[in-house]
Amino acid sequence: MHTTTTAPVRGQAGTTQRLPVVTLIVLAVIGFILVAMETMPAGLLPVISAGMGIGEGTVGLFISAYALGTVIATVPAITLTRGLRRKPLLLCALLGLIVANSATALSSDLALSLVSRFVAGSFSGIIWGMLAAYGRTISPARYAGLSLAIVSAGAPVGFALGTPLGSWLGTAFDWRWSFGGLTVVALVAGALIALIAPDADGQTGRSRLPVARVFRLPGIAVILAVIFAWMIAHNTIYTYIAPYLRATSTGLSVDVLLFIFGVASIVGIALTGAILDRHPRALLHISVALFVAAALTLWAAHASTPAVVAATVLWGMSFGGASAQLQSALTTTAGADADVANAFLPVAFNLAIFAAGILGAALLTGFDGLVLPVVMIVFGLIALLLTFYGRRSAFQVSRTFKIGARDT
Known part of the structure; x- marks a missing residue:
């Protein structure tokens, strides 16, 4: 209770x-x-x-x-x-x-x-x-x-x-x-x-609550799974963006593309701040869906410089608010135990960094950089499906955040 x-x-x-x-x-x-x-x-x-x-x-x-x-x-x-x-x-x-x-x-x-x-x-x-x-x-x-x-x-x-x-x-x-x-x-x-x-x-x-019980709170594991899948989708190509750009022959440099991504990410944060309180679940669905759309463009239109730039803008805007959206979901779902729930976020994030590094390195030994947006598509779709799977337990339409006591 x-x-x-x-x-x-x-x-x-x-x-x-x-x-x-x-x-x-x-x-x-x-x-x-x-x-x-x-x-x-x-x-x-x-x-x-x-x-x-x-x-x-x-x-x-x-x-x-x-x-x-x-x-x-x-x-x-x-x-x-x-x-x-x-x-x-x-x-x-x-x-x-x-x-x-x-x-x-x-x-x-x-x-x-x-x-x-x-x-x-x-x-x-x-x-x-x-x-x-x-x-x-x-x-x-x-x-x-x-x-x-x-x-x-x-x-x-x-x-x-x-x-x-x-x-x-x-x-x-x-x-x-x-x-x-x-x-x-x-x-x-x-x-x-x-x-x-x-x-x-x-x-x-x-x-x-004990930390193990915080992890077992309804919705927490689903949110962490979304974080892990979305971060692998992002970090695999972000870490190895240079091999991807070499495979595209667009002539874009790593510094320029990452700067475009960063500016677009800040725009995504601003949009998230304006929408998150009113439509958190719809915002999350749309963000992950647009992220997948950006990945599809990076793969299918890789020979076009304008298309790669546009996809990078979409990638940054859709991913920029990810941290706020997922931290909000963890904080709201965990309630009084939000600190412990949010402690799982950097763990999931860094495990994803580790996994993305290994996965990207392994794939690049047998394929060129065009395999990276494929990874982005696959894990992005997994994250999107998980957001729908967790609609009731993890990603509430509206829920008041309070710091209070929890009887166990």
Whole structure:
């Protein structure tokens, strides 16, 4: 049986009337930092390899170690910290991330670098697990979708600009400046959170479900399956966009196409923020369907430069709001246990990154880059079917978000 407390909770959704826009923007900046920190080594392979005297394949482990830390540490850490107040927890996790990232920037030892990346990934997972619920909790209930859209905007900007900026900085100066730059941005974000962000209470022992039961809540597994399928569909071609472009002979460069994708993703975030509160389920269906349409265009019209550009715009717009939509579904479905439910999101996301890397590499040994939009089509269709399968349990038409007690 589920009940909701009537006593006001500090930071509870709906207890304030004004949207904390500046705080939400800072949370989005933190999301940018997390994405950029994870993906940036991909643009720095040659310079890190030359600087540390190791192979580029070994440098690739910087990304794997970060993802592994996120996968292993996120859910246990969120489970153990559910009773803690949100603002101090965010600041502590951000401090841990800063220390670990600074160690990577200063290290000349491979083992220490990989350990620091693993630790950074662990703190990243904690932050990812609480960003959505924290942003939504400190916002008025009527702006729940908009608050999530603002917080989620950092991720597509990180994908669009984080890796190219880090690559430029590392090439123009030194790769350590790329990591150092993220440390500086994180320090500024942490200072702003400390100064202006409202606090929110953690959960009391009586209101917390065990993590295994949170996973078994109706709809949670379906949402995670959509995340995993959609992320594989996206990451396989995003990671290996260069082989795809070589196979198209369009003459488009990776930097140009990813910039187009990033700008379109930001447009998708804006559209999501405008629609999510009123039509969450229809928005999700349409987003995944348009994503599949973009994949079909990337495959069928690969010889046409205008068609590839148009498909990339559609890809970015349809995928840009994915994080906000799926975090909203997890947060709404889990209710009082939203922090733990959202902790599963970076785990599913990083497992998809890992799987996409292996799948893409395996396919490219026997096929050219045109096989990648086929993967995008197949897993996109799986995600679309899952959104219809979970219409009743996972993707509700409308459901009020509240932080309250849960009787078990």
